[in-house]
Amino acid sequence: MDINTRKRLAENTAFWVFRILSLGVIGILFSILGFILSKGIGVVNWDFITKMPEDGMTKGGIYPAIIGTLYLIAGSMLFAFPIGLMSGIYTNEYAKEGFIKRFIKLMTSNLAGIPSIVFGLFGMALFVNGMGFGDSIIAGSLTLGLLVLPIIIRTTEESLKAIDNSFRHASLALGATKLQTIRRVTLPMAMPNIITGLILSIGRVSGETAPILFTVAAYFLPKLPTSMYDQVMALPYHLYVISTSGTNIAESRSMAYGTAVVLILIVLILNLAANALRRYLGKKYKIN
Amino acid sequence: MNDFVKKFIERIIEGALMISSTVTTLTVLLITIFLFKEGISLFNQSPLEGDNIITVSANNKVEHISSAQIKNIFDQKITHWDELGGKKDSIILFTFNDLSTYFSDDEIGANFELLPHKIDSLVSNTPGIIAVFSKKYLAPNFKGKIVQVENVSLTQFISGEEWFPTANPAVQLGVLPLILGTLWVSLIAIVIALPIGLATAIYLAEVANQKMRNIYKPIIELLAGIPSVVYGFFGLIVIVPMVQKTFNLPVGETALSGSILLAIMALPTIITVSEDAIRNTPRSMKEASLALGANRWQTIVRVTVPYSISGISAAAILGIGRAIGETMAVLMVTGNAAVMPHSLLQPVRTIPATIAAELGEAPKDGIHYKSLFALGCILFLITLVINLWVDYISRKRSNYSK
Numbered sequence: 001m002d003i004n005t006r007k008r009l010a011e012n013t014a015f016w017v018f019r020i021l022s023l024g025v026i027g028i029l030f031s032i033l034g035f036i037l038s039k040g041i042g043v044v045n046w047d048f049i050t051k052m053p054e055d056g057m058t059k060g061g062i063y064p065a066i067i068g069t070l071y072l073i074a075g076s077m078l079f080a081f082p083i084g085l086m087s088g089i090y091t092n093e094y095a096k097e098g099f100i101k102r103f104i105k106l107m108t109s110n111l112a113g114i115p116s117i118v119f120g121l122f123g124m125a126l127f128v129n130g131m132g133f134g135d136s137i138i139a140g141s142l143t144l145g146l147l148v149l150p151i152i153i154r155t156t157e158e159s160l161k162a163i164d165n166s167f168r169h170a171s172l173a174l175g176a177t178k179l180q181t182i183r184r185v186t187l188p189m190a191m192p193n194i195i196t197g198l199i200l201s202i203g204r205v206s207g208e209t210a211p212i213l214f215t216v217a218a219y220f221l222p223k224l225p226t227s228m229y230d231q232v233m234a235l236p237y238h239l240y241v242i243s244t245s246g247t248n249i250a251e252s253r254s255m256a257y258g259t260a261v262v263l264i265l266i267v268l269i270l271n272l273a274a275n276a277l278r279r280y281l282g283k284k285y286k287i288n
Numbered sequence: 289m290n291d292f293v294k295k296f297i298e299r300i301i302e303g304a305l306m307i308s309s310t311v312t313t314l315t316v317l318l319i320t321i322f323l324f325k326e327g328i329s330l331f332n333q334s335p336l337e338g339d340n341i342i343t344v345s346a347n348n349k350v351e352h353i354s355s356a357q358i359k360n361i362f363d364q365k366i367t368h369w370d371e372l373g374g375k376k377d378s379i380i381l382f383t384f385n386d387l388s389t390y391f392s393d394d395e396i397g398a399n400f401e402l403l404p405h406k407i408d409s410l411v412s413n414t415p416g417i418i419a420v421f422s423k424k425y426l427a428p429n430f431k432g433k434i435v436q437v438e439n440v441s442l443t444q445f446i447s448g449e450e451w452f453p454t455a456n457p458a459v460q461l462g463v464l465p466l467i468l469g470t471l472w473v474s475l476i477a478i479v480i481a482l483p484i485g486l487a488t489a490i491y492l493a494e495v496a497n498q499k500m501r502n503i504y505k506p507i508i509e510l511l512a513g514i515p516s517v518v519y520g521f522f523g524l525i526v527i528v529p530m531v532q533k534t535f536n537l538p539v540g541e542t543a544l545s546g547s548i549l550l551a552i553m554a555l556p557t558i559i560t561v562s563e564d565a566i567r568n569t570p571r572s573m574k575e576a577s578l579a580l581g582a583n584r585w586q587t588i589v590r591v592t593v594p595y596s597i598s599g600i601s602a603a604a605i606l607g608i609g610r611a612i613g614e615t616m617a618v619l620m621v622t623g624n625a626a627v628m629p630h631s632l633l634q635p636v637r638t639i640p641a642t643i644a645a646e647l648g649e650a651p652k653d654g655i656h657y658k659s660l661f662a663l664g665c666i667l668f669l670i671t672l673v674i675n676l677w678v679d680y681i682s683r684k685r686s687n688y689s690k
Contacts, residue, residue, distance in 0.1 A: 011585035018491035021484050022504065025559070028552055029511045032522050086308035094305060106679055107313040113606075113675040114319065114668065115613025117640040121647070121664040125322040129652065146315050153312065179298045200513070207515025210615040210640070214647055236517040236616075243521050244620055260521050267513045275506055 036264060040257030044265075048258055052222050057242050058251040062259055067224055068137075068232030069206050072216065075141025075228070076205050080149045081198060087149075088156025088194075093182055112150035116210040119147050124214040136229040140216025147211055148201035155197025159190035192281030199274040203267045209236040235263050323668055326661035330461075332439045333655060339423040340457045343432045345415050350374040354438045355458035356450065361418060362457075369416060377416035382407075383457070384421055400425065408432065420457050440655075445662065451626040451637075453646065453656040461659050465628045467666070469636035472629050473543050473622060474611035477550035478558075482604055484551075485558030489603075492559070493566040494588055512556035520620035523549040528621055535633055541623030543636040549617050554607040561606055565599020565685075566592055602681045609674040613667065615640035639667050 051061030087104075095101040123143030133139040163186055171181040209217075217237035225232050243249070243256040335355035336342070342358070344350060350372050360366040361379055369377050382390065390410065396403050404427040411419050411432035419432070440461055448462020488508075492501055527548050532540025569592045577587040593600070623635025624645060643660050650656040 007583050007586065011583050014585050014588075015491075015495050018487045018495055021487040022491045022496075025484065025488050025511070025555055026504065026507055028555075029507055032514070032519075032552075035526060036518070036522060083308045083311050086305045087311055090305035090309040094302060095309065104309055104313060106676075107316050109679065110316055110672060110675045111312045113609055113613075113671050114316075115615065115640055115671055117613065117615040117643050118319065118323070118664050118668050118671075121643060121661060122319045122322055124647070125326060125661070126318065130322070149312060149315070177294070177298055179301055203513050207513075207517065209515070209517045210644055213644055236515050239521055240517050240616060240620070243524060256521060260518050263515055263518055267515065268510065271506065271510050271513050275509075 033264060033268075036257065036260045040254075040259075040261035043254050043258030044261050049262065053220065053255075056248055056252075057220060057255060058248050059255075062235065062238060062255070062262065064221060064224060065233040065235045065238040065259070066262070068217075068234045069236075071137050071225065071232055072140055072144055072212065072234060073202055073205050075137055076144035076148065077198070077202065078145075079142060080145035080152055080201070084149050084152025085156050085194065088153045088160065089182060089187070091153070092157045092160040093178070093186065108150045108153050111146070112154070116147060116208055117213075119143055119211040120214050122146075123211060128215055133229065135214070135216055135218075135231045137216055137225060137232055138228045140212045140232075140234075141228075143211045143215045144205045144208060147208065148204055151201045151204065152194075152197055155200075156190070156194050159193030159197075160186060162193070163189050192277060195281075196274045196278045199270050199277070203270040206266050206270075207236050207263060209234075209240055212237060235259060235266075239263060319668065323661055323665050326658055327665040328662075330440055330655065330658035330662045331442055331445070333658075334437055335440050335458045335461065335655065336437055337456050337459060337655075340420055341423050341426065342435045342437060342457075343411050343419045343421075343426075343430070344435055345411055345413075345417055346431060346433050347415070348374055348433060350435060352436050352438055354444075355440075355460060356444075356448070356462075358420075358437070358458040359450070359452070359455060359460055375415075380414055380417045382410065382417055382419040382421075404428075440659075445659075449628055451642075453650075453659055459655055459659075461655075463639075463663060463666070465626050466637055466639050466642055466663065469543070469622075469626075469629050470612055470638040470640075472632070473546040473550060473618060473636060473638055474608050476543070476547035476632065477554055477611045478604055478608050480547060480551035481554045481558055481607060485555050485603070485607070486562055486600065488555075489559050489563040489566055489600075490588060490593070493563045494584065494592065508556050508559055511552075512560075516553065516614060516617045517620075519549055519553055520617035523617060523621040531633075537633055539623060539635065541621055541635050542633050543622060543629060544632045546618050546622035546636070546638075547632070549621055550611045550614060553614060553617060554611050557610050558603045558607045561603035562596070562600045565596040565603065568599065569595045598681050598685045602678045602685075605674055605678050605681075609671055609678075612638075612674075613640060613671055615644050619644050639663050643667075 048061045049066060050063050052063055054060030087108075091101060091104055095104065120143065123139060123146075127133050127139035127142050128135060131139075167185055167189065168181055171185045172178070176184065212234055216231055217234050218231040219233075219241055221231060221233050239256060239259040242252040242259065342353065348369065350369060353372065357366060357372060361381060366372065367379055369375050369379060387396070391403075391406055395406055404425045407419060407421060407425055408427035408430055411417055411430075418435075437458065445461055445463055446467075447464055448460065449464050450460040450462045451465055452460040488504075492504055496504065523545060527545050528540035530540070531537070531542055531545045531548070535544075573591055573595060574587055577591045578584070582590065618638050619641040622637065622641065624637045624641055625635035626637045626642070627634075629636045643663055646656070647660050650660055
């Protein structure tokens with residue numbers, strides 16, 4: 001075999017190995033989704049998502065868990081979105097290159113790297129015990145809000161950074177102030193990508209379990225919350241409970257499949273929405 | 289005037305933006321303060337549960353005793369005083385549970401009012417005794433000797449091999465099995481995930497065409513978006529039985545199951561970060577290699593991968609960081625036995641899983657509660673080091689490529 005054939009053979013073999021391994025990665029995703037969806041899709045119907053759990057959570061629905069998760073999404077976003085947005089705007093538009101900007105960025109990436117269970121510990125120490133909220137929607141929302149804050153800050157920053165400086169200069173040259181430029185030019189252009197980040201962080205909030213274990217989640221609560229100081233059930237915690245420590249694991253298995261399907265569908269829909277939005281608005285503004 | 293108001297408002301908004309940019313820094317600071325405040329208060333505290341005291345007879349030479357020694361005495365692994373630096377007498381253990389074997393109900397009195405006196409005479413008349421009882425039953429002029437119990441120390445905490453945070457009378461707070469369990473599970477996970485992730489990253493960056501990339505990217509994003517509790521559920525139902533069957537084990541909840549699951553969960557991080565790194569290789573370098581007659585594969589092996597090696601190592605480190613901090617999935621599939629790990633096919637327990645499983649039952653401000661916060665501190669420090677390390681690598685990279 002001459003050297004060129006050997007070279008080509010090595011290349012072909014290597015590339016085929018790569019193709020197969022990457023197909024494997026895709027295969028993993030589809031086997032996880034396929035397995036859970038095929039086992040659980042039959043459980044999910046109108047009753048399942050609108051009824052209370054019954055018979056020690058082996059029958060009935062998951063309505064309170066869905067409502068609880070919605071409250072947590074709303075609460076955490078109400079807190080994290082404005083602050084994250086403002087913080088991202090400041091770091092990209094106002095802060096000067098140098099130590100402070102680098103420090104803020106480093107702290108943001110540090111916060112993003114802290115494990116979710118540590119957020120749980122912190123939320124328990126500060127919001128539940130320190131501020132006396134007890135196990136409540138507000139304590140859980142604040143904890144989850146802090147968890148997704150770095151995601152929102154980062155997407156805001158990156159979307160603003162992607163905008164060409166000529167737009168800013170044009171606006172400033174027309175006599176607009178810096179704030180007017182941000183409000184009328186930069187922010188609207190960056191909004192599609194920022195909203196994408198928001199959607200993805202909603203996905204994150206709806207699936208996180210560890211931070212809500214000790215700050216809000218209730219094992220079983222057959223009524224809906226009436227104030228932000230109430231505990232709630234939440235989808236991810238509900239799945240954890242009925243698949244590991246429920247009173248009747250074998251009998252509640254179908255409920256667990258159903259809950260997993262609902263969680264997966266939420267994440268799937270949010271991801272598709274984020275992608276569609278990114279594509280649609282990206283075309284509209286010709287930036288990406 | 290109008291201009292002045294406008295400028296004023298602009299200043300206020302700018303101030304508000306500046307303040308919100310300090311929120312992440314503030315949060316990291318607050319997390320540090322709250323975690324360490326609770327965690328550090330664990331140390332220099334007595335490991336004895338409740339208001340127990342430990343007493344021996346007056347002429348026993350032993351002055352100090354550690355919580356590990358107390359446990360060994362209770363487990364009858366230590367049976368003679370000379371093992372603790374005392375005389376040759378064998379150890380006679382007296383606890384509150386043995387009350388009825390030593391005294392009759394009449395001797396104690398209906399409300400235990402005679403008990404202090406009884407214990408006093410028992411301790412002073414039995415040379416080999418070690419008596420553990422509540423402080424309130426200590427007689428006014430007690431003729432025995434109270435033994436000092438060594439406080440919880442940082443070295444014991446890190447190097448201790450026994451984790452029994454609710455043991456009575458003395459808790460055992462050794463976190464070495466938990467630290468090792470965490471490292472084992474995460475490192476094996478990366479060993480599994482790195483080759484697959486790197487291959488996929490190279491494929492996406494160098495081999496695949498744009499169409500394939502557009503299919504792969506959202507799928508990998510979706511893989512990252514699946515909640516960890518769903519992964520845990522999948523692991524519990526699919527991976528655990530699979531491991532059990534393949535290796536013919538009594539239980540499938542093992543370190544290996546956790547590693548496989550964590551490998552899947554770490555894939556998106558590894559793929560995304562190393563793909564970015566590979567893609568950042570300057571075109572001119574690749575073209576130089578191709579112009580010299582190397583084919584694409586040789587260019588990848590000799591030019592692209594060596595050039596982006598620091599980015600790839602950042603991906604691996606970030607993946608390890610994710611794996612170390614992962615809680616729910618690991619909690620659901622590793623079996624959670626707090627023992628020193630000896631084999632991949634045994635149950636292990638990680639630091640995050642321990643916190644998640646035990647914090648709910650630990651009474652607030654008790655020694656167990658504080659020890660879980662101390663575990664949180666360890667976890668926090670590990671991830672902080674990993675983050676700073678990755679930041680350092682990527683900063684060095686960007687300087688290098690300038």
